[in-house]
Amino acid sequence: MRRIRAAFTAVIAVLVLWVPMALADESQAPITVTDIAGREVTINAPVKRILLGEGRQLYLIASLDKEDPLSRVVAWRNDLIEADPATYTQYLQAFPKLAKLPAFPGQENGLIEIESTIVHKPDVVLLNLEAMRANEDANYIEKLAELKIPVLYIDFRHYPLKNTEPTIRLLGKIMGREARAEEIIAFRHAAMARVTDVIARAKPERPRVFIERIGGYADDCCLSFGAENFGKYVELAGGHNIGSDVLPSTFGQLNPEQVIAVNPEHVVVTSADWEAYVPGGHWIPLGPGADPKETHRKLEWFTTRDAYTDIAAQKARNFHGIWHQFYNSPYEFFAVQQLAKWFHPELFADLNPDATFAEYHRRFLPIPYRPGYAVSLSGSAD
CATH class of the missing domain: 3.40.50.1980 (Nitrogenase molybdenum iron protein domain)
Structure with missing residues (x-):
């Protein structure tokens, strides 16, 4: 009996030492x-x-x-x-x-x-x-x-x-979550390459693009991006961001005369549902589940801005709206794909940014994908 007790005590002693070590792992x-x-x-x-x-x-x-x-x-x-x-x-x-x-x-x-x-x-x-x-x-x-x-x-x-x-x-x-991080990075690489590889091979003519930043958040015109953020997205998508020629930093402002003088062929408005900040404003309520009729209606207002009078984009109705939060998230691959489809529809006829973003949601996010992140007037009647 004493031997059994001694053995039991020894086992307990080992467990007392082992359990904290195991927990420490x-x-x-x-x-x-x-x-x-x-x-x-x-x-x-x-x-x-x-x-x-x-x-x-x-x-x-x-x-x-x-x-x-x-x-x-x-x-x-x-x-x-x-x-x-x-x-x-x-x-x-x-x-x-x-x-x-x-x-x-x-x-x-x-x-x-x-x-x-x-x-x-x-x-x-x-x-x-x-x-x-x-x-x-x-x-x-x-x-x-x-x-x-x-x-x-x-x-x-x-x-x-x-x-x-x-x-x-x-x-x-x-x-x-290091392995998970590498999976996300690999997905982003593949999504971006579906645009950048095509642009590198085809070398298309780059349309002039003006990005109106935070459209509808303020009455000021014309807030935009320099060579970074959405300005970089435009370049990757095969366009030429006119803000990159003027603005020395990521964010800045052009005056309407500068925009008219450059005569952009596309205008891209970054916007979102900002009812909490600007109740009833001209912002476009883009984001998951946005009503396409409402986003289309609100995008129409931007064609009337003085800065866009008689520019090429106005004549061709190449006005587009995109979710502003792509400027501040790991999701910019969607923005690059969507911009590429607008600038070069013939090169990217088979590219589906919504399907790409839906796949990202399926693999990496705990919420379902709901479209509503982009809207365009291209191809619509006057």
Whole structure:
């Protein structure tokens, strides 16, 4: 009996030592990563508590963690609710607990509520690259570092073709979803190549394109993009973005006389449902499930702007509307495919951007695909 007790005690002792070790294999461990700003940051990974400095960061979080993207999110900025209400509704229907997720208003310059951040005790705070200057001026990063709360900068907006894939890899690494991240990147490569390979072979004449940025959000004309973001998408799709000739940075403004002088052959309006910001405005309510008759009706108004008087695009009715959030998401492959079909319909007759985006939803997102991200007047009667 004593031998049995001794053996039992020994087994218990081994289990006492082994169980914490086994659990440790499932727990977090410190890793050092480099964020999009080039900062080396040490994080306990895989992260279990993420604070989203912008709600639209959910686009990528959900792609990496399709089963339950909210399981790691402890708080978020409320911009997705206001800037993309249709997508928010989809996620709310799929995950009703989203209604109880703490949300904070944040600021346009990217500053976060530091008190709220401390209360939620995140493993990491995700901030967009453009927030870097404001947070440095406010010493937010140092204040959070004193509390062992690391911050990572990511970017889909300023240099999306350069920074989106590093951002996907970065979040894949800290979430323990590295293989998933590579699957997303491979999908994006294939989707983009369906346009860029054709353009490289055919070398078509590039039509002049003007992009009206945030159409209907403000009365100002003519907000646009320089050589980055949608300006780059236009070039990849076989067009020539006239803003690239004038604007020195990603975002800027042309005057109507400049637009008329260049005589663009296509006008592309980026817009969305901005009822929360500009009630009853001229914005086009593009996004999942948008009514095509309503988006077509609201796009018509843009043909009447003074900046487009007698330009080639107006005469040919080559006016197009596209979901503004492609400027700030990992989904820009849809925008490139759709622009290519508008600029070179004969080269891309068999390309179906909706089918591509539907496949992305099926493989990577927890919500079903609903068309409504683009509208065009091309081919319609006057």
